[in-house]
Amino acid sequence: MEMAAAKGAQNGRSAPEWRVTVPEGASAMGEHEAGRAARAWAWLVSCVLTFRDKVLGFARRVWKIGADDPRRAVHGLKVGLALVLVSVFYYTRPLYDGVGGAAMWAVLTVVVVFEYTVGGCVYKGFNRAFATASAGVVALGVHWIASKSGDKFEPFICSGSVFLLAAMATFSRFIPTVKARFDYGVTIFILTYSLVAVSGYRVGALLAMAQQRISTVSIGIFICLAVCVLICPVWAGQELHRATVHNMEKLAGAVEACVEDYFAAAEVNNRQPSAKADGYKCVLNSKASEDAQGNLARWEPAHGKFGFRHPYGQYRNVGAAMRHCAYCVEALSGCIRSAETQAPAHAKRHLADACTRVAAQCARVLREASSSVSTMTTSRSLDLAVAETKTAVQEVQANLRALPANLLMDAAQLFTVTSLLINVSTRVEGVVDAVDTLASLAAFKAADDEKPAESGTKVCNP
Structure with missing residues (x-):
């Protein structure tokens, strides 16, 4: 290291000037060490932030599990x-x-x-x-x-x-x-x-x-x-009962949504299927849960509306009938979402109203059956809904026969969808039969029995 001092005699400056000579390579070494320290610090901060995100994510999942079912x-x-x-x-x-x-x-x-x-x-x-x-x-x-x-x-x-x-x-x-x-x-x-x-x-x-x-x-x-x-008992029989009602509602929404999405695709290009159309999946995946809950429910004493010998085994028959219907809905959904050539627009418009009506009637029948199971009462409108579904199916069949024969090859997918929809309506009747058997074995009350008797006098509010 060298040091030099210069004095200014003319302008009266007496303060010395210092000059430091640094060896070659020392500056580059300092920058390299500073870069290594910065990278290490960044890595440490990244690890801490990643660990924090994982902990917070795990905490949110745990909270959601408890919030979904306290x-x-x-x-x-x-x-x-x-x-x-x-x-x-x-x-x-x-x-x-x-x-x-x-x-x-x-x-x-x-x-x-x-x-x-x-x-x-x-x-x-x-x-x-x-x-x-x-x-x-x-x-x-x-x-x-x-x-x-x-x-x-x-x-x-x-x-x-x-x-x-x-x-x-x-x-x-x-x-x-x-x-x-x-x-x-x-x-x-x-x-x-x-x-x-x-x-x-x-x-x-x-x-x-x-x-x-x-x-x-x-x-x-x-x-x-x-x-x-x-202390806050959880009854397996009630869980099985609620799951059956929930699955029936999901299946009803899936039937209706699948047909609506198919015929709406003719009017709207690249329409995405609705989430309700996947409701049949929970029905297909319910067998293990139904069997386990049905076996455990047999051990429970009488509670609420569930008597000592409540026919829990029949709930599994209802679930089997719903799965039999859900398999057909799955085939219907797969046919609708396939990448095959769509049917001619005028042929779809010709059958749109009738097919939509059949799907709506099937959904109505399933919801009526779900309401009957939920309230444990017999529904008078259930048989009427089944009859109206048969009428709608006959209308679809009549419209199919009215189509020209030359459309048979071009509208093959439409005929497949229509045939599957008719098959769904037949399997929905199987669900109704299983529900009727459950109502008979469990001695469901008539809907009128649940309503209080109306008084003959009316009270007018002032």
Whole structure:
């Protein structure tokens, strides 16, 4: 580094001037390090912002799940309350002394038995109680037989019983009736019997252990049922009932929207299908949910309008009839949205009014049936709507016969759409038949029975 000072004698300047010489390459190195630091800082800020966006997105999804159905949040609180109540038996000395160290089984019972719906809770509670009691009794009997056979044969009898009963119980799970109603109980039976039988060979007080196990499981089941039924209960039967009504409404909207979109495309180019036209998809995807809710609803006690022997199985028949109709609507929607050549405009205009009327009548029939199921009353206008649908179908068939024969090849897609629409109207009648059977089995009331009797005198407001 060099330093130079220059003095100005003429103008009286006495302050020195400093000059610094920087080695070559030092400035470039500083800029490079500054660039690396800036990139590292930008990367760190980007990571923090990405993490923040993911956390906020996850929080919004969780909030939406709870906002869509607040009962889900309530269910979490109910589970927490049940665990707090059952923990009293573990943390309180007098209660702990009464049930012993087996109090932990009550806690485990709450964890595995508590379900979202009352039917699910009753199903698991009954299966767990019956399986635990039966497995304990069988294990005690086998242990008594083994103890009488001598020390030489006792381990063989215990091991053989575990093998035989576990194999038979596991095979029974393939039986449809057992699979649908007692699958969970079979699993608990295998678990309980294996634990009791194997430990019974080494434990002297086998009877006391079995009693503690049954009592603590019973305590856990009782607390689960009390909390599930008494605090904001969610009934599987009501969920199945509402889902059936909702799917019927969606199917009605899909039939109407598909036909409207097809004939509106002739007037408006590049018209996008409406969202209602996809309503049939929820019907096609409802079978698993209907089967599960129908099986759980059988375990529920009478509540509200649902009696003890309410025909929940018929709801699955109604759902099957709706899916039979939805498959035809799906074919209709696929034909309408296909990229094939559209039919001549004048042919579509010739059939537009009649086909739209058939679709509207089919939607009306489905909505009338949905209203009948929703209110659990018989509808007088349902049969009238079915009759008007048949009349509209006859009109469509007459208009088809009136078309010139030379349009058959050019209007092939139009004829396909029309034939599918007629098929939909036939399958809608199948839905009505299933609803009529449900109304008969569930003893739906007449619509007039729900209306209060009108007084003969009228009161005039001043």
